[in-house]
Amino acid sequence: MQIRMIALAVAAFASAISTAAMAADYVIDTKNAHASINFRIKHLGFSWIAGRFDKFSGTFSYDDKNPDASKVKIEIDTTSIDTNYAERDKHLRGADLLDTEMFPTATFESTNVKASGPDKAAITGKLTLHGVTKDVTIDAQRVGGGKDPWGGYRDGFTGTTTLKLADFGIMRDLGPFSKEVELTLDVEGVKQ
Amino acid sequence: MHIRDTSQGYGIVSRLFHWVMAVAIFGMFALGVWMVKLDYYNPYYNVAPDFHRSLGILLLIALLARWLWRVTNPKPDLDGLSPFEQKASYAVHWGFYVLLLALMVSGYFISTPEGQPIDVFGWFEVPSIIKMRGLESGAGYVHRVVAYVVIALAAVHTLAALKHHFVDKSEILSRMWSGPPRPAINPKEENH
Numbered sequence: 476m477q478i479r480m481i482a483l484a485v486a487a488f489a490s491a492i493s494t495a496a497m498a499a500d501y502v503i504d505t506k507n508a509h510a511s512i513n514f515r516i517k518h519l520g521f522s523w524i525a526g527r528f529d530k531f532s533g534t535f536s537y538d539d540k541n542p543d544a545s546k547v548k549i550e551i552d553t554t555s556i557d558t559n560y561a562e563r564d565k566h567l568r569g570a571d572l573l574d575t576e577m578f579p580t581a582t583f584e585s586t587n588v589k590a591s592g593p594d595k596a597a598i599t600g601k602l603t604l605h606g607v608t609k610d611v612t613i614d615a616q617r618v619g620g621g622k623d624p625w626g627g628y629r630d631g632f633t634g635t636t637t638l639k640l641a642d643f644g645i646m647r648d649l650g651p652f653s654k655e656v657e658l659t660l661d662v663e664g665v666k667q
Numbered sequence: 668m669h670i671r672d673t674s675q676g677y678g679i680v681s682r683l684f685h686w687v688m689a690v691a692i693f694g695m696f697a698l699g700v701w702m703v704k705l706d707y708y709n710p711y712y713n714v715a716p717d718f719h720r721s722l723g724i725l726l727l728i729a730l731l732a733r734w735l736w737r738v739t740n741p742k743p744d745l746d747g748l749s750p751f752e753q754k755a756s757y758a759v760h761w762g763f764y765v766l767l768l769a770l771m772v773s774g775y776f777i778s779t780p781e782g783q784p785i786d787v788f789g790w791f792e793v794p795s796i797i798k799m800r801g802l803e804s805g806a807g808y809v810h811r812v813v814a815y816v817v818i819a820l821a822a823v824h825t826l827a828a829l830k831h832h833f834v835d836k837s838e839i840l841s842r843m844w845s846g847p848p849r850p851a852i853n854p855k856e857e858n859h
Contacts (some may be wrong), residue, residue: 562716564803607829
């Protein structure tokens with residue numbers, strides 16, 4: 476009887492711990508393209524040109540009770556850069572810009588998530604791009620989440636950050652108005 | 668003046684094809700090497716590739732026309748060349764056709780795999796026929812390598828022609844410049 480009580484107590488305790496730590500794991504739905512990594516950079520200071528990375532994958536963990544425990548990890552195939560213009564994409568992959576032959580992947584891995592309001596957070600992490608790893612902070616917002624119509628459970632977020640090309644060793648001079656690129660990540664994760 | 672080729676030499680059409688394309692191809696090589704290094708703010712940044720693409724399409728048309736002309740005309744004989752030299756010249760000449768075709772087709776695929784047509788001097792457009800993301804980078808690699816091979820082959824071809832002219836004192840270079848000898852009763856009049 477005594478042993479049985481202890482066993483139950485242990486089980487309940489273990490279950491309590493695992494519940495507390497139970498941020499659910501999600502796989503970003505790139506398979507059905509409910510996620511995109513977009514960027515834009517100024518052209519001559521006159522306008523914005525937009526592009527994206529067609530191929531990437533990622534996972535995150537998220538617990539709406541404890542958003543600060545969230546984690547996110549993304550891996551981008553840099554060769555999949557797409558600005559809807561073949562010659563420019565070729566140039567962007569070239570040695571004087573992304574040098575995708577040397578650096579075919581870019582990664583982001585969060586190191587700290589800090590809620591900054593309801594459904595808002597600052598996600599700090601290490602971005603490795605062009606072989607250079609730097610801390611960046613993504614301003615993230617939860618767009619929504621819940622049961623999907625097909626028996627799964629999803630949560631979706633959008634996040635933005637701004638990068639200085641020179642910080643990542645990309646030294647090609649695109650002009651004084653084109654030194655920074657705005658990155659927007661729209662991701663929807665399917666709970667595993 | 669001979670329009671068509673004869674067994675004695677090249678008519679005016681073949682000679683124009685030869686020299687005009689030779690100048691254009693060397694010019695295109697220099698233009699290509701130069702234009703890919705231009706700064707973004709260089710005034711020729713857009714004009715130079717526009718010209719390169721336009722002339723490239725015209726050269727592709729010229730190459731096909733030249734090949735048709737070649738196969739529908741008698742081939743000037745290769746008297747005076749050793750069997751090895753005959754084989755080598757055959758290989759070099761057909762090598763040019765194959766390599767130039769590869770060069771021009773690969774150039775076409777740098778510009779068109781995302782659907783954009785090639786505008787030829789504003790006269791007409793060559794549409795994109797294959798849409799394939801990322802093809803431009805592979806095509807660019809082929810284009811660069813083949814361009815260097817073509818120029819190397821042209822150097823071999825030039826050195827061989829000069830050797831025949833100055834060392835062997837043969838008519839092989841002169842007949843590409845002045846055409847077949849006029850029909851003459853006295854063979855001595857053939858000498859230029």
